[in-house]
Amino acid sequence: MKAILVHTPGGPEQLQLADVPIPTPGPGQVLIKIAYIGVNYIDTYFRTGLYKADPPIAIGMEASGTIEAVGAGVRNLAPGDPVAYCMARGSYADYAAVPAWQTVKLPSGISLDTAAAALLQGMTAHYLTHSTFSIKAGTTALIHAAAGGTGLLLVQMAKLLGARVIATCSTPQKAELARQAGADDVILYKDQDFAAEARRLTGGRGVDVVYDSVGAATFHKSLDSLRPRGMMVTFGNASGPVPPVEPLLLSQKGSLFLTRPTLAHYAATEEEFQWRASDVLNWIALGRLRVHIFKTYPLTDAAQAHRDLEGRATTGKLLLKP
Ligand code: NDP
Numbered sequence: 042m043k044a045i046l047v048h049t050p051g052g053p054e055q056l057q058l059a060d061v062p063i064p065t066p067g068p069g070q071v072l073i074k075i076a077y078i079g080v081n082y083i084d085t086y087f088r089t090g091l092y093k094a095d096p097p098i099a100i101g102m103e104a105s106g107t108i109e110a111v112g113a114g115v116r117n118l119a120p121g122d123p124v125a126y127c128m129a130r131g132s133y134a135d136y137a138a139v140p141a142w143q144t145v146k147l148p149s150g151i152s153l154d155t156a157a158a159a160l161l162q163g164m165t166a167h168y169l170t171h172s173t174f175s176i177k178a179g180t181t182a183l184i185h186a187a188a189g190g191t192g193l194l195l196v197q198m199a200k201l202l203g204a205r206v207i208a209t210c211s212t213p214q215k216a217e218l219a220r221q222a223g224a225d226d227v228i229l230y231k232d233q234d235f236a237a238e239a240r241r242l243t244g245g246r247g248v249d250v251v252y253d254s255v256g257a258a259t260f261h262k263s264l265d266s267l268r269p270r271g272m273m274v275t276f277g278n279a280s281g282p283v284p285p286v287e288p289l290l291l292s293q294k295g296s297l298f299l300t301r302p303t304l305a306h307y308a309a310t311e312e313e314f315q316w317r318a319s320d321v322l323n324w325i326a327l328g329r330l331r332v333h334i335f336k337t338y339p340l341t342d343a344a345q346a347h348r349d350l351e352g353r354a355t356t357g358k359l360l361l362k363p
Pocket residue numbers: 080081082083161162165186187188189190191192209210211212215254255258276277278279280281302303304305350351352353354355356357
């Protein structure tokens with residue numbers, strides 16, 4: 042089968058197509074014939090070496106497809122089932138053998154492309170709004186990169202929970218998408234001082250929580266956007282990783298809370314994984330959440346997909362097709 046591997050961490054050109062054997066599902070695993078692959082920003086971190094793995098590095102954390110075979114001990118899934126999975130690396134391929142507990146059978150009405158577009162980023166939005174910071178009616182949330190794959194789902198989920206959402210993004214076209222997802226206010230953070238705007242929009246108080254996936258470029262102004270005892274959730278590095286921070290800074294800025302969460306720790310058990318995954322897919326089936334697919338690229342164009350994502354040229358979700 043074909044798979045994309047990285048032998049030397051670096052630019053998009055390091056995503057190289059290779060011929061590798063179809064994997065055999067081990068105990069507790071399922072073999073999936075992949076239909077659609079979800080592209081996530083984390084794929085670029087493994088490609089560049091920001092996140093470490095031993096070469097050759099298998100890229101991709103998410104896909105949908107059909108069960109081809111099951112390993113010993115798998116009882117809840119069977120050949121032919123339409124499924125999606127996330128959080129096991131190596132999805133840029135024709136087939137993947139992955140743990141059954143990280144695989145979810147698709148409810149009727151959920152297509153394979155929607156599932157591959159929704160699972161990882163939807164589960165991320167789920168834990169950020171339900172568990173890292175529990176959004177309630179009346180919470181004011183500042184959400185950066187709101188027209189991105191994760192951002193559009195995060196805005197919608199925060200709104201479902203009753204938040205007032207102040208969103209940021211880079212262009213008027215992206216602002217329109219953020220508004221369609223439910224954002225109450227949108228700040229163009231390349232043109233405007235988003236901390237000053239967030240304070241103005243909250244009558245000087247500051248927001249209750251900031252969801253910051255941009256990282257280095259926005260970190261300090263995000264702290265400046267918070268009310269005293271507000272929570273800073275820094276969960277990504279799209280502009281580069283956040284440099285070290287002195288705890289005293291959090292005191293000076295208003296006894297703030299700071300957390301740097303990752304989905305792996307919020308979907309760590311089968312029960313937690315399946316809870317978040319089924320909420321996301323059921324809400325889509327019910328029409329409560331909408332998924333915005335930017336483009337589906339052939340697997341052989343994975344490098345172009347990475348260039349577009351890192352070039353801020355995309356909105357919503359990018360998919361690859363084997
Ligand atoms: P997006 O679709 O959000 O794409 C990234 C967006 O970030 C861009 O479109 C751009 O939006 C914005 N951005 C701001 N500055 C830059 C920059 N210098 N270079 C590139 N992009 C920039 O990607 P994803 O939804 O896949 O991921 C979003 C973030 O969430 C990533 O940082 C990712 O690592 C993180 N993430 C974290 C998880 C976790 O559990 N911790 C899980 C899933 C995602 P604009 O043009 O509007 O500024």
